[in-house]
Amino acid sequence: MKYYSTNGCAPLASLQETVVRGLAPDKGLYMPKSIRPLPQEFFDDIQDMSFQDIAFNVASALFGDDIDGDALQEIVYDTLSFDCPTVQVTDNIHSLELFHGPTLAFKDVGARFMARLLQYFIHDERQVNVLVATSGDTGSAVANGFLCVEGIHVYVLYPKGKVSPIQECQFTTLGHNITAIEVDGVFDDCQRLVKSAFMDGELNEHMRLTSANSINVARFLPQSFYYFNAYARIKKLSERGGIDLSRIVVCVPSGNFGNICSALFGKRMGLPIKRFIAANNANSVFYEYLKTGVYTPRPSVQTIANAMDVGDPSNFARILDLYGKDHKAICADISGATYTDKQIAQTINEVFTATGYLCDPHGACGFRALQEGLCEGETGIFCETAHPAKFKDTVESIIGSEIEIPSKLQAFMSGEKQSITLPKDFKSLKDLLMSR
């Protein structure tokens, strides 16, 4: 499969080039040249297949031309060492729990898949060094996704004192091939340092550098696996009656729109989802695009669903491209919703009181959008994108009681912090990397 750039000014690239580069040379996002539908027999039997087997079928359609079948199967099985179950919350609303991976958020799947795919492509070659700047969650997903993957070393740059203690321990306690660098500055300084490193000729001679950016095809496309699994689990449930499989609505709490974009690819591959809802917090640029047809990016505002605080979603270009820039066609498949912090808090509280199900602030946007947006006869699935304990203080103050911290998270918190402190000038980072 060849990949083209959404900006249209870069040569077609192989999967390997696409994964190693991340962004196309014309700064566009890579898209697969064609989307291969899965055969009807796959959907006929899907309810009795495991998550891993479903994912392997999807992965074969996406990546099968470029990776040997056994290797791809190993990558998929190794990536999905945990489940992503659906849990019924109300009569017609189900939660797709994407928080059962190592860092308790959905980005684990993409990060783990990318690490293994990169390893596959670079084996026998010299060590690759991944540089990543983080304001919190990306660092933990990438660091844990790449942990102990041979031939790859990861440097996580994060702003000193600006990430929560729970987030910090998820990438500073790992050791092995993960080095945490605490920068005496803000997130933008970390991002600037990473960019400077990629542009420094001498440094790139000295070591092989790459990014693990969320726009990487290997991080975003594997997220489509969840949606096939969700459909399978709901199809199984429907054997008991009461669910119309032709009227399933999927709601994705969205920030950079990578997750929902992968779901749209799923639909193109034949997944029978009737329609999608993109749930936003107060950062409602996409919501307004749907309403007006005009896309007006603006600086993000801070909310309690902070992983969705994005004012210019990077995957918007992919959605436009997928629909040939046709606003009407986009609106036919996707509707939007936007919620204030107050509404998010109210939803967490109401759902918890009424059903006992505890949403995190992102998932709460998804639940509410279904509650308000489902039509008669439709069944809704929302993504619970992170475990509520990742937002312990926020969620506890909303529900007024303590929540239990899963043992996986507790294990990180009892680990010993190992990090290198650096000032925010590029020379300090370069000296450190040149000495390695």
Ligand SMILES: *Cc1c(COP(=O)(O)O)cnc(C)c1O
């Ligand atoms: C990253 C993230 C999102 C947003 O996902 P996008 O793919 O950027 O739209 C939502 N919830 C959580 C918990 C996240 O970490």
